[in-house]
Amino acid sequence: MFTLLNEVQALWRARALVWVLTRRELAARHTGTAAGVLWPYLQPLLTVAAYYLVFDVVFSMRLGEGAPSHNVGTFLIVGALPWMAFCDAISRGMNSLIEAGGLLQKNPLPPVLFTTRAVLASALIYGPLLAMVALAYAPLHRFALPLLAGMPLLLLLQLLICLLLGYLLAVLAAALRDTVQLVGFLLSVGIYLSPILFPLSLFPENWRWVLWFNPMTALVQGYQQILLQGVWPPASVWWVTLAWMVLSAALLSVAVKRSRDQLVDWL
Template structure:
């Protein structure tokens, strides 16, 4: 039986070794989503624009929500809200797809030698593409409505990269579990829906009592959303001490997820 290395070096080497395959597959995923539509890939621009308008109307007009601390206007509320949605949707899209990544590519398991470990990375890059389009929409909107974005926007990679590590680690675990336990996709969907409202996307974390704020920080998405808002909208520098811990935790999570995937993949063909 073929042995699969689970070392941290192999985790990085595999992605580099298969970079051309990853690029081609990601491109196919992005273009395939809009194949046959009249506007084609332009939908990746119009979708976030439409969602920004919808969420702004619902929360600022129907619920009369206000952010406070400089986010009192409807314009500011929409921009603050949209940052949280961009970050969370990047996470949610990958995690929702993860349990079915192997199941939906059974031919790669049974018929050909294919580096299955790159499938979660392809999913991440596809979601990352759409997140960057949404971020572009946000930056254009901010420039037109408020002015030149803060220079602290350059800190964004320091926040998004560890989120990518966390997504990869969790995706490897869920992709593996999805082969052996088909209920995982349903469970993941439910947890993502709950996590969305347990993340300070539609409300500031300061709106909660102090005791609940501490609990909310156990949610791995809370720090990412809060730090993203700080650098993009408020023009604050990141909390480097917290981000240092977050980098360490997410890299560890990525390695543990890869380790789990490599150790369990030997049974994929038998189950499928």
């Protein structure tokens, strides 16, 4: 883990540069668009608004017993928005080193800066949107303590997992470009292997263990417990999330250590 500690120290020393790079990354996302800075926020916001309009207003669809909410649209929003945030952060983090290859070949900058820039830029878009959703659900639970304290903690854990996995996949993508196609496929099907489109209780009990291979399963459960029911998530949410963080950190430490002398050549 000393390798990761060195990466964190390099990140801290260059924190001012990271902030400048993150702002430029955000600006690049809406350059040339009529909506300007609002466009990155409008896309996911319109998507979740469509869920509510179609499933709750137009069709008035309802979930059965055992679901954390009976309104389908309300249920989908709580899981789909964090999933969109995860996919965006992982995809951009994974491609960050490849996109910065020319710059890294000319300047001895720590590669972790560019992955962090991509993930933080994504967090600055989806973080406020998730906070808005939390504020919309808060009156339903009278601003209960689990919502006020648990929601920021879940957001922080998701950010850390995205940073770890994004950097790990960025190194793997630099070594083997097939990583990009493989992870893109996994992200496209991952929503079906998580309790986002359906409650966990509707998944066959003998196959529920498969869902835990998705790093967002525990976090989505946490969001559902807090936003839909106003209660603290069960211990399994925290333990599984912590396990994913430890596993990601261990793999990342090995990948960074073994790729240190070859990474720039791969790019």
